[in-house]
Amino acid sequence: MDIRLLGLDTPFLHAIHNMIDPDDSETNKSVSAPTRTYVRDARAMAATPADVKEYPNSYVFVIDMPGLKSGDIKVQVEDDNVLLISGERKREEEKEGAKFIRMERRVGKFMRKFALPENANTDKITAVCHDGVLTVTVEKLPPPEPKKPKTIEVRIG
Numbered sequence: 001m002d003i004r005l006l007g008l009d010t011p012f013l014h015a016i017h018n019m020i021d022p023d024d025s026e027t028n029k030s031v032s033a034p035t036r037t038y039v040r041d042a043r044a045m046a047a048t049p050a051d052v053k054e055y056p057n058s059y060v061f062v063i064d065m066p067g068l069k070s071g072d073i074k075v076q077v078e079d080d081n082v083l084l085i086s087g088e089r090k091r092e093e094e095k096e097g098a099k100f101i102r103m104e105r106r107v108g109k110f111m112r113k114f115a116l117p118e119n120a121n122t123d124k125i126t127a128v129c130h131d132g133v134l135t136v137t138v139e140k141l142p143p144p145e146p147k148k149p150k151t152i153e154v155r156i157g
Contacts, residue, residue, distance in 0.1 A: 048110040050085075059120060059138045061085065063112065066132035075127040075136055078113075081120070085136060086111040119143070 051062040063085060065073060073087040091107045094100075116122065116138060124139040 048085075048112045050112050050114075052114065057140055059116070059140070061112075061114060061134075061136040061138075063134045063136075064132060065089075065110075065129060065134045068129070068132070070129060073127075073129060073134060075125070077116075077122045077125065080122065081116045081118075083114040083116055083125075083136065083138065084111070085114075085134070 048063060053060045053062070061083065065087070068087060068089060072089065073085070076084045076086075078084050086109070088109050089107050119141045121139045121141045125136065127134065127136045129135075
């Protein structure tokens with residue numbers, strides 16, 4: 001049913017209509033609509049809070065990851081300056097006779113991307129997960145030495 005026929009053509013009602021009637025929205029799908037992968041990654045990033053600290057010699061990224069093993073976490077550098085922290089928390093296997101009454105702990109993919117500054121040394125990155133807290137340390141490159149003036153010998157000719 002088209003809600004415009006009822007004279008209710010507000011953006012809010014239009015959005016609700018598209019959620020309720022997906023068949024209609026599939027035919028009007030825009031080429032620029034986000035892909036499922038993009039939406040999944042955006043949700044994973046929004047659900048993965050992080051603290052970022054800067055020290056004189058390093059940058060430190062701290063992310064809570066309770067219950068995860070080191071094999072469940074990936075720390076990578078993409079495009080020479082993007083720190084990617086990702087992984088997945090899987091649902092516990094149900095034991096015979098047990099049923100969930102409430103499920104509030106987050107399961108699924110998590111991910112964060114951080115653009116590293118120019119002085120980040122991507123060859124010296126460490127990652128440690130202790131008591132459910134992942135700490136990724138990226139050392140800074142030493143500051144460039146100031147250029148000394150070049151002296152040119154003057155010859156008499």
